[in-house]
Amino acid sequence: MSQRIKRHYDAVAQLGCVACFKDGITNPGVHLHHIAGRKRGHEIEVIPLCPAHHMGGANEALPSVHGRKKEFKERYGTEAELLEVVERSVEAGHWVI
Numbered sequence: 001m002s003q004r005i006k007r008h009y010d011a012v013a014q015l016g017c018v019a020c021f022k023d024g025i026t027n028p029g030v031h032l033h034h035i036a037g038r039k040r041g042h043e044i045e046v047i048p049l050c051p052a053h054h055m056g057g058a059n060e061a062l063p064s065v066h067g068r069k070k071e072f073k074e075r076y077g078t079e080a081e082l083l084e085v086v087e088r089s090v091e092a093g094h095w096v097i
Helices: 003-015 018-022 051-055 069-076 079-092
Strands: 031-038 046-049
Touching: 003 031, 003 046, 003 079, 018 046, 018 069, 018 079, 031 051, 031 079, 046 051, 046 079
Parallel strands: none
Antiparallel strands: 031 046
């Protein structure tokens, strides 16, 4: 992994979970979700999601991108829309919704 991508991942992770933030909660424990998979050339397209919003699991009340994707999209927006928010926020150094 290049240093540029690593620095970007670190900056994205520092934001915390984008879905939790949209719910008015600060949640710094995140996974980086690759919105285009791990395809070459798309490695930088990541959004920060807590484990519950990423994979679902223990907290079934929350829609997750890999569990209840339709509900996730209805509540938080598309992954592309969230990526735009993340990119603006990384540039600003804080959430910009």
